[in-house]
Amino acid sequence: LLFAVALFGSLAHLACDSAAPDDDATQGDAAPGDGGGPDAAPGDGGGSDAAPGDGGGPDAAPSDGGGPDAAATDQITPTYAPTYFVSPSGNDGNDGLTAAAAWATIDKVNAASLKPGNIVAFECGGKWEGSVVVGASGSANNPITIGAYGSGLRPKIYGSTVITGWTPHAGNIYKATAGAEVTQLFIDGTRARSARFPNTGYAAISAVNSSTSFTSAGLDAGIDYTGATWTGRTTAYATVSVKVASSTGKTITLPSAPYSSLNVDEGFILTNKLELLDAAGEWYFDPGTSTVYLWLPAGDSPVAHTVRGSVHDNGVSVSDRKYVTIRDLHLLEGSKEGLKLSGTNNTVANNIISDFDSMGIYLTYGSEISVSDNTVSGSNHFGIYAFTKDSAYSGNRVSDTCRFDNLGITGVGKYWFSGSGVYVEGNDNTIEHNRVIDSGYNGIQFAQRNVVQYNFINNACLTKDDGGGIYTSSSAAYPGAATNGSIIRHNIVDGVTGTLAGWSKWNIPYGEGIYLDTSAGGVTVDHNTVANCTANGIYLHDSYNETVTNNTVFNTKSGLLINGDLGGTSISKNLIYALARDIGDSQTARLVSRSGGPITINGNTYVAHYKSADIFRLDVTNYSFAGWKSQTGQDATSSCDLSALGAGESEALFYNTTMSNKTFYLNGAVATRVDGQPVTGSFDLSPFTSVVLTGTGLTKISK
Numbered sequence: 001l002l003f004a005v006a007l008f009g010s011l012a013h014l015a016c017d018s019a020a021p022d023d024d025a026t027q028g029d030a031a032p033g034d035g036g037g038p039d040a041a042p043g044d045g046g047g048s049d050a051a052p053g054d055g056g057g058p059d060a061a062p063s064d065g066g067g068p069d070a071a072a073t074d075q076i077t078p079t080y081a082p083t084y085f086v087s088p089s090g091n092d093g094n095d096g097l098t099a100a101a102a103w104a105t106i107d108k109v110n111a112a113s114l115k116p117g118n119i120v121a122f123e124c125g126g127k128w129e130g131s132v133v134v135g136a137s138g139s140a141n142n143p144i145t146i147g148a149y150g151s152g153l154r155p156k157i158y159g160s161t162v163i164t165g166w167t168p169h170a171g172n173i174y175k176a177t178a179g180a181e182v183t184q185l186f187i188d189g190t191r192a193r194s195a196r197f198p199n200t201g202y203a204a205i206s207a208v209n210s211s212t213s214f215t216s217a218g219l220d221a222g223i224d225y226t227g228a229t230w231t232g233r234t235t236a237y238a239t240v241s242v243k244v245a246s247s248t249g250k251t252i253t254l255p256s257a258p259y260s261s262l263n264v265d266e267g268f269i270l271t272n273k274l275e276l277l278d279a280a281g282e283w284y285f286d287p288g289t290s291t292v293y294l295w296l297p298a299g300d301s302p303v304a305h306t307v308r309g310s311v312h313d314n315g316v317s318v319s320d321r322k323y324v325t326i327r328d329l330h331l332l333e334g335s336k337e338g339l340k341l342s343g344t345n346n347t348v349a350n351n352i353i354s355d356f357d358s359m360g361i362y363l364t365y366g367s368e369i370s371v372s373d374n375t376v377s378g379s380n381h382f383g384i385y386a387f388t389k390d391s392a393y394s395g396n397r398v399s400d401t402c403r404f405d406n407l408g409i410t411g412v413g414k415y416w417f418s419g420s421g422v423y424v425e426g427n428d429n430t431i432e433h434n435r436v437i438d439s440g441y442n443g444i445q446f447a448q449r450n451v452v453q454y455n456f457i458n459n460a461c462l463t464k465d466d467g468g469g470i471y472t473s474s475s476a477a478y479p480g481a482a483t484n485g486s487i488i489r490h491n492i493v494d495g496v497t498g499t500l501a502g503w504s505k506w507n508i509p510y511g512e513g514i515y516l517d518t519s520a521g522g523v524t525v526d527h528n529t530v531a532n533c534t535a536n537g538i539y540l541h542d543s544y545n546e547t548v549t550n551n552t553v554f555n556t557k558s559g560l561l562i563n564g565d566l567g568g569t570s571i572s573k574n575l576i577y578a579l580a581r582d583i584g585d586s587q588t589a590r591l592v593s594r595s596g597g598p599i600t601i602n603g604n605t606y607v608a609h610y611k612s613a614d615i616f617r618l619d620v621t622n623y624s625f626a627g628w629k630s631q632t633g634q635d636a637t638s639s640c641d642l643s644a645l646g647a648g649e650s651e652a653l654f655y656n657t658t659m660s661n662k663t664f665y666l667n668g669a670v671a672t673r674v675d676g677q678p679v680t681g682s683f684d685l686s687p688f689t690s691v692v693l694t695g696t697g698l699t700k701i702s703k
Helices: 106-111 625-632
Strands: 084-086 119-123 127-129 132-134 144-149 156-158 160-162 167-170 173-177 185-187 213-215 229-235 238-243 246-248 251-253 267-271 282-286 291-295 307-310 316-322 324-327 330-332 337-344 347-349 352-354 359-367 370-372 375-377 382-387 392-394 397-401 422-425 429-432 435-439 444-447 450-453 456-460 467-472 487-489 492-496 511-516 524-526 529-541 547-549 552-563 570-572 575-578 590-595 600-602 605-608 616-618 621-623 639-641 650-655 662-665 670-673 682-685 690-696
Touching: 084 106, 106 132, 132 144, 185 291, 316 324, 324 337, 330 337, 337 352, 352 359, 359 375, 375 382, 382 397, 422 429, 429 444, 444 450, 456 467, 467 492, 467 529, 492 511, 529 650, 552 650, 552 690, 575 590, 590 605, 590 625, 616 625, 621 625, 682 690
Parallel strands: 084 119, 119 144, 127 156, 132 316, 144 324, 156 330, 316 337, 324 347, 330 352, 337 359, 347 370, 352 375, 359 382, 370 392, 375 397, 382 422, 392 429, 397 435, 422 444, 429 450, 435 456, 444 467, 450 487, 456 492, 467 511, 487 524, 492 529, 511 529, 524 547, 529 552, 547 570, 552 575, 552 590, 570 600, 575 605, 590 616, 605 639
Antiparallel strands: 160 307, 167 173, 173 291, 185 307, 213 251, 229 238, 229 267, 246 251, 282 291, 616 621, 650 690, 662 682, 670 690
């Protein structure tokens, strides 16, 4: 059951219509570490060293939706008064002080000596190419603002340029000269696929020759792969992209040993060689001759299409500035980051940022930053990637991050842990009211002490495995967890799949709902709803002093997995609901799996209508509820409903991902709550709450 919910309401300063954004985000320069800075890899590494425990599964779709149903609004009518106007019909010889005397170009904007309180506004419906560079700071009451004026579609700032002059090359492949390095190609606004091997899925390593060299039987011995981009899945949670150092026959040598090592049967792809351009819809750029090669999907000439190549790194760049606001723009199709920003007291609001190759929004460092109500889509490394403190990330919609089919000549970038929709590192940030949809790795990943609340995460770990809808770990070892004091509350996580594509040593995928990984400690996990995960609803791996309470977990491999807890953790008042089989139909769904750790588990409600045996697990032994309590001394006051469903009955989860109360109507369905109380006529759900119902005719229920 999937009931669509509306996106967050229109913004106060905009009068918005309902047009969808029409199009289109490489590489950062700081590795994440212990905070706002580039020192070490995040936490203890995107995942555990061994296969996580075991787990739970899906026979029914969940939900009240909150899913990726409504597109962002691109029609705006800003109400603020510009200081300087910029219009495609303007002239850089004008003073820019009125719409009639507007400037024309980004170069003019970048050359202007802006003062606190200045507002530079681009005309709605206008289109520009290049990168806006803000070279001055505002003040507390008079920020410098880069925004929009007029009414209509957001002004577009392209990181791409139109490529013309196409001539036949060979067969259906055409070629043209570009004036700069091209990192992405777009055909009529749709991202084209970089020439790759293989054309679908992954190739496999057949033999490992050294820490940097391997052989693959599928390679063409007649091709020199030197200089191609190799993107390989080196373990469940790691994907590495590097340039091929050399090749001989079917053997490839990398410049250095990749993270986690090379192993037989691990998957990889190769991109960025002309010899790989062997299928419709692919392209290649030759940096030696500045030539773009393209085979259109229909095999026709590019002359009849608008072909754009990414040549500019950023849509907007703000370096070490204060009190700067970037709002109401549409940034698209650039080579690296849509918006790259550092400094303090800056605001990023109401922008659409699409199809930048690296990141939609990259905050290299800063404090008291507000990132709100932006729509970020199609980034290949991270959606939002930030190193800040005392900052807020709210109301953003982040989608299609690090999707396998979109990966191009930069692959996943230079970090093996790339792929999260939202990554925030630093203390005292608040991540709330965001919708994070279709992420290659984690939905939301944070490091250090933060609050993550009222977010909707739908479909995570689509490209990689052993990650979570919400994930954290700590680089500081026990007992000094950098996460101490963090809160994860009132979030809804629906769908964490994991994938075996390219890495299948665990035989089943491990998509975790809420994942507290190595050395995470002192985290409160409260009033969340987690559903439809291939592994565990809530997974505690080598963590400690966690408080897990009042959560609802539905349809997972194991509702809870505690793997090596270091002590001090309390798990209470949770509803853990197992269906007949786990989501991958690999085993009976379990309620709790535990391997080591002095913890307290009590006062929970468990439901398993299909089986009474083997639904709890301690180390390697399965137990009934009674056997579990006897062996562990846990769950003395917990309850476990093992009754069978009645004839014709089913179960379903309903949730509300909006900030308004929602009423659901039975429409003739007969429904009962987990506590046995019948539902009559309708039921209400407050924001970011859920309910599990059993009964007949549940598909009739609607809002």
